[in-house]
Amino acid sequence: MEPTIKSPSIDEFITALTGISRVAAVRGGTCTSCKTTKITEDTFRDDLSRKEFTISGLCQSCQDDVFGG
Numbered sequence: 001m002e003p004t005i006k007s008p009s010i011d012e013f014i015t016a017l018t019g020i021s022r023v024a025a026v027r028g029g030t031c032t033s034c035k036t037t038k039i040t041e042d043t044f045r046d047d048l049s050r051k052e053f054t055i056s057g058l059c060q061s062c063q064d065d066v067f068g069g
Contacts, residue, residue, distance in 0.1 A: 001026055001039070004055050014057070022057040032057030033066075 003026035006014075014022045018032045025032045029039035037043065037059040044050040044060050052063055 001029075001050075001054055003027065003057070018057075020057075025057045026054055030057075031059035031062055033062040034059060037061065 003023045006022075011022055014032070020030070020032050020035060022032055024030075025035075031037040031039065039053065039059060041050070044053065049060055049063055052058065056063070058066060
């Protein structure tokens with residue numbers, strides 16, 4: 001999957017916050033929060049959750065924790 005385009009300052013902020021590059025995480029299939037989930041197409045319950053991963057870098061489980069499951 002390809003990450004969405006953000007301003008460099010936003011990506012720098014996310015990297016400082018999570019300790020991992022959102023862009024690298026999305027391209028590498030790793031969650032920016034739990035850092036242990038290997039992301040596949042089957043990781044997400046729907047297209048909206050899949051899209052959210054390209055925006056935030058969060059796997060389904062972490063999205064559920066942040067946004068409510």
